[in-house]
Amino acid sequence: MLSKFRSVPSICNGLLVHRFINTNPLCTMLHHQDSPQSPELPPWVKFSDTPSSPDTNDDFVIPSLAPWVDAHVFNPHPTKPINQSSMLNNEDGVEAITTLLKKQPYLSFDQVAQALDAHGFQVSAALVQQILKRFSNDLIPVFGFFKWAKSQTGYVHSPELFNCMVDILGKLKRFDLMWDLVKEMAKLDSGYLTLGTMVKVMRRLSKNRKHEEAIEAFRGLEDFGVDKDTKALNLLMDALVKGDSIEHAQNVFLEFKTSISLNSYSFNILIHGWCKVGNFDMARKTMENMKEHGFNPDVFSYTSLIEAHCRDKDFRKVYQVLEEMKGNGCNPNAVTYTTVMLALGKAGQLSEAMELYMKMSSDGIVADAPVYSALIFSLGKAGRLKDACDVFDDMPKQGVVRDVVTYNTMISIACAHSKEETALRLLKEMGEVSCKPKLETYHPLLKMCCKKKRMKVLKFLLAHMFQNDLSPDVGTYCILVHGVCKSGKLDVACSFFEDMVLQGLTPKDSTVKLLVGELESKGMLKEKEHVENLMARVTHKQNAGLV
């Protein structure tokens, strides 16, 4: 153990062409002790002018970040100064409509339309796109707006926007409305309803365990003027596999293999499906079947096998398959190596991950952003913040552009070590390098803020999220409710819970249980009743299939 550990630094030194220089601010920050328990506050702490509750640590704001934070907290939707007047109208329109849609809980699509009618909004494709993105979790506002926009004279939704709306309805599990819209598209000009539309339909149905309905959608493709070809079949099988039913995918394969021609993708999708459920026998049988059809197992087939063995942490088998594929003239690529490196890192086998990186390099494979992310993750997991930082810093020097996962990984590491300044700075930098944050980017940050009771920063993050057209999903609310509950802020937990339900999201059982339990133990019976009433409404709506 110890010898392995000792060997790592030298490997790591060899890895990096440019050694890290200690003056890098990011690195200094990571090593700076944030000292959360220290009674002595660092000299640069700024005291907020808003009074905070004694149980809140809002006062902590890093001076250089404070203006950035304040701008979002106090003005979540600033209108960007734009010179061109046409652009100004659009930007203004988006903000004005956003405000209007958020203003009150609308009870019907028509109510939304009425509210919109009262203003003289000018509709454009860009505006509709922005609103659909912003309100993709809010059925009544988003669909009410979509219908209203459709009826505006001089404006017609593009096929892309119809597809986007179909996808949103599927995401919101309103399959009745989704099908109505699909049928409506079929009646419009050709070019509206395409395979692209039906892929969204099949994916959303599969994801919601409506596998039979997804297969029915495929069967009916020709009625909508879409070909039932190899590509369509593969997309259906892939949707079924991703919707956790390799069995349905296999049945579809058996049913259509004589009428629709197959390609290597068809087999790889099934191999992936069998690997996903850990059925190596069927994965191997499918590989044999693949050969009988004249296709050789390729890097996709083998990487699926390797990934499954990685999940089992069966690295002996992983190395075996690596040898096997090379023996069959199929070389592992960056994806294969990343899969194994990350699994090793997760399993705490950092030096093995590093060795594999070197092996990859000696094979002449150039590291891309995911490879670097896997390295960074492994180093972070092993507590080697400085080295993780070095690798992150090395990326641009090697001509590799950091992507959203690279940032997510770095932010996760920083948050896990309570380096909130670093984490926030990374988020800020993402905006500057136009690497758009995703919901997952915020999750570790939100978790950390809840834990440290940074309510002001929490508020800032939520505003920042919205400005990036991201709205919290069930997972986000889960983190928020659990996080503030554990910090004893039950009132805040209740208001997050209410938001979640009003958004039409279904809280997880564990979330309800935790919140109700906490409220009960604190004797907050009125709040507890409120939560239970909210839950009853959710259940009722679901049973009735209502909006």
Next chain:
DNA sequence: CTAGGGTTAG
């Protein structure tokens, strides 16, 4: 159109 990234809390 097929394989890689991040992920609550218990």
